[in-house]
Amino acid sequence: MNAPNKSGWKPAMEVAEDGMHNGPATTTGNRALMLEEPLLFEIGHAETTGVDLPEIDENAPNRLGGFERSEPIGLVGLTEPETVRHYTRLSRQNYGIDLGFFPLGSCTMKHNPRLNEKLARLPGFADIHPLAPQQTVQGALQVIEELGEWLMKLTGMPGVAMSPKAGAHGELCGILAIRAAHVARGDAREVVLVPESAHGTNPATAAFAGYRVEDIPATEEGRVDVEKLKARLGPDVAGVMITNPNTCGLFEKDFRTIADAVHEAGGYVYCDGANFNAIVGRVRPGDLGVDAMHINLHKTFSTPHGGGGPGSGPVVFSEALAPFAPLPFVKKEPGSGSGSGGDSYYLVEEENREERGPSFGRMTAFHGQMGMFTRALTYMLSHGADGLKQVAEDAVLNANYILRSMEDILHAPFADSGPCMHEVLFGDRDFEGDLSTLDLAKGLIDEGFHPMTVYFPLVVHGAMLVEPTETESKANLDQFITALRSVVERAKAGDQTLRQAPYYAPRRRLDETTAARKPKLSWTEEA
């Protein structure tokens, strides 16, 4: 491992005699470029606005049916200069991928290419109406169709539903298709099996679709216990929901075996594809017996997370489930073949019932996350089949590099289960006293890193799930490893300053208990 600074770069902080870094208080609470910002409602006014619109003609007649507003709404406005400053300051209180390493396991915080942002904003994509006559949106329908083709080829599966709005919505789509398929053959079932290590959306989704959820136990090495799973299969089991690679960062070696057993028992196999980025371009889930899998375009295909969304969760289907896919979907009408003007595209919606087949219906008002489709397709075209394979390989390489650079001092419960995939799981077993994963996470914040995912999955004590992604340089990884090792050492030595971390963030630790006990969820003028 190289030292992260082999050059003239000298970032080290000078430290006072007490080991602390000092500065005087300011009247504003600001610290140079770290600026405090009040709430909008504390600086805005009802009569202030950042737009110039015609004044209201109070005498104009209206046709509002007698329901015109009489009370103020309670909004306030800012002029444009104040608005830009308000949000610029707020933004500077955030960490993002653009700032630094963001190894949030399961979340795939990879670089968001700027070309994707640019192309998604072309008026031909951004400024078209979902119900525009289809002859005026052929290019948009073509993008949906092309992206669907890519997803089917990359997964080796014959069907795709494009409308789900995010991963959890995709899960719902897959589970509803399973349910519809069972219902169609007159064999409604009640139970869906889900591993303990699964993401919370899996059991929540199954329950929302009306299923009873039962746990699948795991083996010592962090994988599904195949024998126990097989033993549980039966006529009441509609299917399984398995994440592969799983949330411990391991490939489920026996996935094919499991799938065969589930199929044999009349069930279907749902694969949570949130971790598809570990294998994209190298392994096709269709070859493993999957019946339905959602793909988070906002993870594997790098559409930005945007501080919580939006995402996009298309679902690929096996032959068995494809007919039940939700409305609407795009179909291609091959053209006369005479050049580019050839093909045309149309939507299968409620109106063309014949083509709809046994579709279970509509999941959302329109056709899905077009803004994410354009970004994801741009990303795929940029990488190509070769680049996507390299994406998976580099992601896995980076995670293993971290695993092997840390395992000597940080508890890595599955270090002996073989290579990890795109993420690696650690635990806080060896920390001193009451120091825990939380303290380590906050210590990393001071070091300039976003912490890893903590306390998930639930199968390891003080879980720390580190997902570096492929868009990190070795120098970044090395710097992270150095910093992480130093914080781990502090945690193992019982360094109590860690309990107070972070010191340098816009806020010190926040009181979450009070927040939940006396929820204040909306601003009100102080008395």
Next chain:
Amino acid sequence: MNAPNKSGWKPAMEVAEDGMHNGPATTTGNRALMLEEPLLFEIGHAETTGVDLPEIDENAPNRLGGFERSEPIGLVGLTEPETVRHYTRLSRQNYGIDLGFFPLGSCTMKHNPRLNEKLARLPGFADIHPLAPQQTVQGALQVIEELGEWLMKLTGMPGVAMSPKAGAHGELCGILAIRAAHVARGDAREVVLVPESAHGTNPATAAFAGYRVEDIPATEEGRVDVEKLKARLGPDVAGVMITNPNTCGLFEKDFRTIADAVHEAGGYVYCDGANFNAIVGRVRPGDLGVDAMHINLHKTFSTPHGGGGPGSGPVVFSEALAPFAPLPFVKKEPGSGSGSGGDSYYLVEEENREERGPSFGRMTAFHGQMGMFTRALTYMLSHGADGLKQVAEDAVLNANYILRSMEDILHAPFADSGPCMHEVLFGDRDFEGDLSTLDLAKGLIDEGFHPMTVYFPLVVHGAMLVEPTETESKANLDQFITALRSVVERAKAGDQTLRQAPYYAPRRRLDETTAARKPKLSWTEEA
């Protein structure tokens, strides 16, 4: 004056017993969101790139005349993720208007509207070639012509040159026109008179154009000494360069008298229009006897400063000087009058000599700063004649508010010279011991403000020139006044911690002496 925080907002910093704010050292040198970043050359590689271009075919024949490169250039590349992070981190070490109050006197750091940025990027403006056949760029020529019309109407002057690239280039344009006019009447002169308080570009420009520069003395009250100026006029004096409003923030009451005297003596009057923002829409320099004046579009008309440029410095001319304006310029050919298709536009360049008249020639390769023209015209259209007047009034109001809120504790040498215009000048006369303007400036940095212009103009000891602009809210001004008062009090009390400020910026005070003594102006690999 309201307290800046009347609300629930609680930004105050908690302070340790020694009055200092503390935190432990980090291994990375980072402090949470304040991230260190190495130089490009320390993290890039010659073989790394952030673009995907075809590989070079080494065997392809070339027609480079035998001068193909044999040595490496010495560049390094970064992939896109590294690039975005590199520059995002660097950007976060900068202060900008978007972050907070930036009262840099004479520089007019007003809000840069985002509509201007958007429209300047329309391909019809951004993606056209300066030598494109003129029938294909009629809209661009129209914008130049329209903007010129606005400038002439706003200044009340009959001629305009659009090509100057910034203020200093505009000054040169004006001075060259003066010289050309004198030469044309066979009366070349040698001296240009410039007040001591002038911006450095004024004397530098006059000298560059071959003139000898002589100082104009100022009165006690901070204005040009009219009598002394009149006394100096004579057949060797080509003209005067006067800034109005001047750099002490005062309106030159006697400008008209001066102009008349200069004209009488056969000279011309150049007005440095950098401070036009104080009077735009309210006062027309043409009414004051100006012969030439540059207008910084990057000040008055809010095109962004961009960390040092680009700017744009069109020059308006009186009848006397207009014929000498530089090439190229745009002319309008009124159309048949039948609707929009009517007017057409063309460039007067070297080729149409007849129309060129006594123009003194070309100052730059092409037609000026088109990218700034689109922004400035957008700005003017947004404000309109009424809005621009309000701009001037609010700018002047804000400056006077600061003057009257500070004069009780901070030396304001011209407080009795009448109202100030858009900026207000203070001095460090009353600071304790060796504390000076520099220390106050650095103390303001910790408070989250960009300092004012310091040590300019040269006429006041430890000058502090504060220009708030019209795009600040009263709440911002109040917060600034509170903070400034507190720092002034510290300076007057001799608070030695100010000597060490800033504490919280990305860097503590930098050693400028060593930088100049042993200049290191380019990166080299350390031995």
Next chain:
Amino acid sequence: MRYLPLTDTDRSEMLEKIGAKSIDDLFVDVPEVAQLDGPIHGLPMHAGEMSVERHMKARAAKNLAAGDAPFFLGAGAYRHHVPATVDTVIQRGEFLTAYTPYQPEIAQGTLQMLFEFQTQVARLYGCAVANASLYDGSTACWEAVAMATRVTKRKRAVLSGSLHPHYAEVVKTMAQFTGDEIADAHPAITPDVDLDGLIARIDEDTACVVVQYPDILGRVCDLSKVADAAHEKGALLVAVNTEPVALGALKSPGEMGADFVVGEGQSIGVGLQFGGPYLGLFAVRDPKHVRQMPGRLCGETVDAEGRRGFVLTLSTREQHIRREKATSNICTNSGLCALAFNVHMTLLGEKGLRELAAENHRLACRAADRLAQVPGVDVLNNSFFNEFTLMLGGKPAREIVRDLADRGVLGGVSLGRLYPGVEALEHALLVAVTEMTSEEDIETLASELETLVKETA
């Protein structure tokens, strides 16, 4: 490759550290059957920016952008002017590339924005609390129905006939699986909403009534009547709004007694985007319902130094804590769209939103008057905000819309497309008018309609 920082030297150094001979060693756990022998067939190889840009631009060029034609489409998605500042803000890397704010100390930007957003939505809707967004209006509508069944422990939802048909479809899709009973209907082609008919359908088993305001035909109705009727039967009123700008001119649903107010926020800041991403808004009038709400909530608290700060809170409602007992399975929501809404609404403010609403209504009235003059065209509505229903003579409206498009006019949404096969609705055309609509646009639509209706009458 431009997005992959590892060099080949890095890769071999790292493999060595790991103790692997080649990258294949790290994929040993993939069974033989699923091992591929190279890049997947049938897909292109990597490409530079220029060529990808050409590919995508060719597709964009095949679409008729709303800005390039007289444009009158609505029906749940509206074209409004979005100030340039909105896009500048949402492109700040610190907002764009952040995750859900699970580490609040370095996510105060997102959190404070969400708190402001929640406050704006709650006030606009006349409610106590709004959440931090859902996917879109239609899924918000379904979440509201689901929540109503949880709160009332009843299983029957009564949908107004003039609820957006796609919203109704989404609710019905879910109900197929959850066993809830959905009573719905088609809209009646009447100048006013038939409230009595709706009220008559509420019974003691009804969990909620779902009413759109303004409704799919653009009509405005007296929600308080429905609220009273519902409450009388122990049912809840779910009000659905697909055009938030309308609430700058109309009484809020909360004010009129709706219990849950949900809707689409796309009009403010988000844009058309062919239907997504959009912004699901969800609010409750009574704070007692907060703990049954779906989705994330941001709340105020203090840090260890006593300074105000914000956190995600009440997460025991959510899937990542509560798993199969969660109030919803939603995880990723519409965060960045919420930011766009928040920024746009901040620019508008009370004054701007009211002016915007007035301008929309003014132009819509103008358009309605002008179109009513076209022979063979009638305006159905007694009341409307910025969208109304035309009854057209001649061919079915669906075909007229296509003919208009051939003439370069995006003339509206036909009810034939929304309610395929319902003959009574075949000749109805929904026309939306916003501040973006010019007088010329209205004139063009009027004259083109005149030609088309005459031709086929």
Next chain:
Amino acid sequence: MRYLPLTDTDRSEMLEKIGAKSIDDLFVDVPEVAQLDGPIHGLPMHAGEMSVERHMKARAAKNLAAGDAPFFLGAGAYRHHVPATVDTVIQRGEFLTAYTPYQPEIAQGTLQMLFEFQTQVARLYGCAVANASLYDGSTACWEAVAMATRVTKRKRAVLSGSLHPHYAEVVKTMAQFTGDEIADAHPAITPDVDLDGLIARIDEDTACVVVQYPDILGRVCDLSKVADAAHEKGALLVAVNTEPVALGALKSPGEMGADFVVGEGQSIGVGLQFGGPYLGLFAVRDPKHVRQMPGRLCGETVDAEGRRGFVLTLSTREQHIRREKATSNICTNSGLCALAFNVHMTLLGEKGLRELAAENHRLACRAADRLAQVPGVDVLNNSFFNEFTLMLGGKPAREIVRDLADRGVLGGVSLGRLYPGVEALEHALLVAVTEMTSEEDIETLASELETLVKETA
């Protein structure tokens, strides 16, 4: 008004604090003659975003954007693909809305960027030190001539005949006023640059020789010959480059002995923009000349804690310190364009720039071969990088360019436009080809040229 935060209440509170009755009290120093009685006449009143956008878009729509036509213009401004990242970075408010970094503690972003930029330019040019930018290539050229006269204390500058004529005009404009003597000429229409003729014009009074590389006709010449000849007479060689991409394939001017290397940087990151803002590059081979350089310089230093940092340095050369004795009057430069250059060059790196240059040259060779096949069209150049000169039969090239434009082809720059009235150059057309040029573009130009030349031959 949307950009003005003061409310009327604020205004009256502030006037009160100031002790003024009305705003007019603050303008008392303006003499009567210049007091206006209201907003200036003949100008429109304020307008909202939408209407301003319509106004400006109408103008933009009247221009034929380079991306919408086969495009072959060069002559000092080249169309290259700018990666999307560049614009994202330069739109960061902290870069866009910063001032010249006079407070280095809170301007390290701009300063470090400038240090990197200076290093990139110096290396590209084969020089020791580059400055932080000037306005554009033409003013950089003039500054180099001015600096050469300062350094050598001689007053005569010899301009190569094939220096960009607009650059030569700028130098001559200034010389009118400074009394410097400028020797210039027109380009000779020959396959190679006439170096002997140029060298013959250098004498003992010559301060500098100015040579463009590649020259205005696209030809590449042996700068080292000129350097030797100039140095022998005690003169300096100023090399001018208008296409930095060329230096990815060609030896650098510094390597070939140029003393000052100046040029236009627009090709990297900046775009066409109808001629501005552009990016003047300025570098010196020998560090001893640093203190005579115009413009800002960024240098490395340390802060009070010993950490590396950057500052503007050697400012005693500059107008704000040295006033009439400054090395130039420049203040505002092209900072943001320097950032765009810096970012684009960082994305390219050594590998990318060389590939980009190779691709430009490959396509230019292809185009030259294809166009040479057109009857009545000859390629003049023996050597070129991405731009070459065609000799056309038929009408003057100036007219052919206009005819091509009427047919939707932006076919090149005629020498007739650049050298009006010089008959020998009337039939010459400059054609530039970059990585943006497609094979179809070349084919279109060839066939349109064929038609036009034939028609008028």
